[in-house]
Amino acid sequence: MTAAPPDHRLIDGRKIATDILRECKNYTDEQHALGRVVSICIGDVPETEVYVRNQARGAMRAGLPFEQVNWDANITQNEAKQVIQQMNDDASILGMIIQRPTPEHINIRTLQSAVHPLKDVEGMNPASIGNIVYSDVALAPCTAAASVELIKQTGLKLEGLEVVMIGHSEIVGKPAAMMLMAEGATVTVCHHLTRSVAMHSRRADVVVVAVGNAGFLGPDMIKPGAAVIDIGINQIQDEDGNFEIVGDVQTEAVTEVAGWITPVPGGVGPVTVAILIRNAIVAHKRQIAAGWIE
Ligand SMILES: Nc1nc(=O)c2c([nH]1)NC[C@@H]1CN(c3ccc(C(=O)N[C@@H](CCC(=O)O)C(=O)O)cc3)C=[N+]21
Structure with a gap:
């Protein structure tokens, strides 16, 4: 039996993280x-x-x-x-x-x-x-930066892209919305007081979800072919009582409709970690430029 071919709709966060970390390693090797x-x-x-x-x-x-x-x-x-x-x-x-x-x-x-x-x-x-309001995004909160990085991986052009951000936290939703605007996207931010999230998300080219609610985003809430970035980290218990981590998206059902989707685990998480390391390298360069260190 041959193995199933990889699902190209799944965006591989671990691979993206590996690439970022390798670039960081090239830098640290020189220090x-x-x-x-x-x-x-x-x-x-x-x-x-x-x-x-x-x-x-x-x-x-x-x-x-x-x-x-x-x-x-x-x-x-x-x-x-x-x-x-x-x-x-x-x-x-x-x-x-x-x-x-x-x-x-x-x-x-x-x-x-x-x-x-x-x-x-x-x-x-x-x-x-x-x-970030000044579009100076080189040192941004890691998960927000990771969501931008994952959208870029789809190859979609960010200029004019319709992005719906679901969640408006200070550490993810708000900075991610600002960063996407800096890239030229048209951004709609939904939150817990939004009357109909589905009404917004169904017309988006990209839906980013950070609400902390397992299975929140279902297949009826997106446009066919849309990219879905799942920021959620929720611990749930399966029928056997085992704990597992799932995102905010009904991954299996949404994969049938979406053009791209990030899995949990293996999506946003590893990229968040890699961006933290990349931010540390940015900080190092700035400290040198400021004359703090040599
Ligand atoms: N100041 C602050 N900033 C944060 O960004 C922040 C925080 N506090 N507190 C906790 C949450 C949670 N968070 C995660 C990041 C990566 C993974 C991660 O690497 N996840 C792997 C899990 C794989 C495994 O199980 O080893 C994955 O999704 O594939 C998880 C969780 C950042 N947060």
Whole structure:
């Protein structure tokens, strides 16, 4: 029996990630000394475990030093801010990323503001994310940048492309919409108060879904041939009680109608990780340009 041919409608996020990481490795190979990227978790956050594990793996593949730190859930806002400021001044640290979610008493936006813009490898400092409004997108939040990267992989021309973004979070939906506008797309943003999401999504060339609701997007919600980018990460239990990760899209049914679709896992996730590493390289170049490091 011969193996089934690959489904060209599926966009292979792992392959795209491998290409990005290889480019990063070409850069790190040329450097004599690189600071490390520090991934900060505050408290026990099961949502970030897979991400942080894959960050460590991605950094290793790209030849970038990496360190994971876990702060106690009871750390005060002020203590956390002070440690971040010390990291800003620590020449052995290239950049920092603060994993979400953080405990209730922590104001993530204030902490994000404490990360120096030149060390902000996730692009979530208000200064970094604000630059996206100026179409300066070189250091953007990783998942938002990953969705743009995946759309480009379809070969569709972004100028004038009708994109419907479902979800308006500060870390994905809003920055992704801005970045797609910067590429010339016509972007409609839907959210929890949108009256009929389907009315919008059915006329889109590309639908990007980031709502955190398993199976939210069905085949009746897209135009035949559309590209579907699935940002969702939802843990569900199958009939046997085993946990599995699924996206926001009814992947099997939507694949029948879509022109392209990103799977979960193996779609947006690996590309998000690769972009974090690429952002660290961008930060390194900017630190050299700013005369911070040689
Ligand atoms: N400040 C912050 N920024 C984030 O971007 C952020 C965050 N906090 N907190 C947690 C969520 C979740 N997230 C993931 C990224 C990649 C995978 C990933 O690599 N997924 C693999 C899973 C494969 C496997 O199971 O190993 C895949 O989809 O193929 C997962 C989850 C980023 N997030």
